[in-house]
Amino acid sequence: MVSKEEIISVLKQVLDPDLGLDIVRMGMVRDVDVKDGEIFCDIVLTTPACPAKTKIEQDVKNVLDKNFGKEYKINVSMKSEVKRAPDNPSYKTPATRIINLDNIKDVKNIVAVYSCKGGVGKSTVSTNLSLALAKQGARVGLLDLDLHGPNIPIMLGLVGQPKIRNSKIVPPEIYGMKVMSVGLLTDNSSPIIWRGPIQTTAVKQLFEDVGWGELDYLVLDLPPGTGDIHITLSQNVPISGMVMVSTPQLVSIIDTVKGVNMFEKMGVPIIGMVLNMAYYVCSKCGEKNYVFPRVNIENYLDGKKVDIIGEIPIDPKVAECSDKGIPIVIEDTDGEVSKIFMDISSKVASFLSTIAVKNSIS
Structure with a gap:
């Protein structure tokens, strides 16, 4: 035998x-x-x-x-069996950390979705990336940290305040993933007018006061810019990798490179870049039309290894699905845009698995 x-x-x-x-x-x-x-x-x-x-x-x-x-x-x-990615170098020790991470000790990977410029579809990417990971069998959470524009609840059709259990906020579950947002704790019609220190306190509470449980991936929808929240997160939360979101035109790419430079200085790995609104497919002839002038991205990345991990077309369905609270990955499962998001999620998962395995056998 x-x-x-x-x-x-x-x-x-x-x-x-x-x-x-x-x-x-x-x-x-x-x-x-x-x-x-x-x-x-x-x-x-x-x-x-x-x-x-x-x-x-x-x-x-x-x-x-x-x-x-x-x-x-x-x-x-x-x-x-999802492996835990190594901590980034700028991540502080418990003695100097201002965020208590006990509530996310069972989270294996934290993926931050970021764009330096607003209005490029970051929250759309965050939502559909999270859902794509969940559809493939992963345990996923989505945390909306865009405090001044918390749109995730609208995109997922979530209403009402979350429940409290054992002094912790219970993140509502929808489409197989857990979700938390300031938008679930405030009135949608009221502006959130917070200065830097208050924003930092709010972010701290969203990590400390929410019971996330065991997750393979916690996706963070970051606010645009390069401010207090980004620095606080980089130094206090073990971010496994960043997904950058940009449109193809020059002004957006230049701002995105600023974000790449910032997070590289903080030691956070860059998973790759998603180009949103990259092109439009004619419904009659099927030809790809590039609405925005495309720039040679490599020229602006100055030799940095940042791969384009997906190009998402302009498709009215994406906005329609978000507006009615059923993201396109759920509403149009077999559509081309959904397939692109599924492919992006596989690339994100593969990147994190690769660095985790390399770390474990080195």
Whole structure:
């Protein structure tokens, strides 16, 4: 009878396409067993949103079938276990931290969505990215930190104040994810007129007073600009990576580069850039029309490695869905824009998994 050790040795031939490491070394091979003429094996991916899931599964089945298929029936079960990304260098020690992070100790990855310029669709990206991750099986939370323009509740159709349990705010759940926003605690028609110190206190409370529970990803919808909130978060919250949002035109790209420079100085990894309103597809002929003049982004990034992880077209459906509180990833599941957001979510998950694995085996 073939031994478990022989099976594990054969599985070393299967490589993760992103890292080039074998799946045994990465700790993805679990619960290998041989029983009654059958081989059983669990492959535990580093995220349910793994873009290489199908390839890895097929490679595992092929190598096992090639070596043992004549004598044994092959059973491969695909599972996932999200790893925690390493803390960024500017993240302070507990003694100097001004935000108590006990309520997010069970959050594995914190993804911040940011744009230096307002009005480029940051909240739309935050919402649909979060939903795309949740649809792929991840445990997701979305925290709206755009204190002066908390639009997330409108985009998700959320109304009413959240409940309190054991002195903690219970984030409402919708479409399989948890959500919290200042917009759920204030009157939508009243402006929020807060100076810097009050904003910092509000952000502090949204982390300390909300019971997030266990999450694979907590997505932060940041306010535009380069102010107190951004510095406070970078120094006090273990942000795993940033997703930058911009439109293709020069003025937006220049402002986005300012944000890239700021977060690089704070030691926060940049996952990539999403170009929103990148083009318009003619409904009659299907031709792509670039409404905004496109600039050579690489020229302005000055050699920085910031990948474009998605280009979202101008589509009236996106705004229509947000206005009625049913984001496009939910309303138009099979549509082109939804597929783009699903692809973006896979790239975000893959980036975080890669740095987590590299950190664990280094």
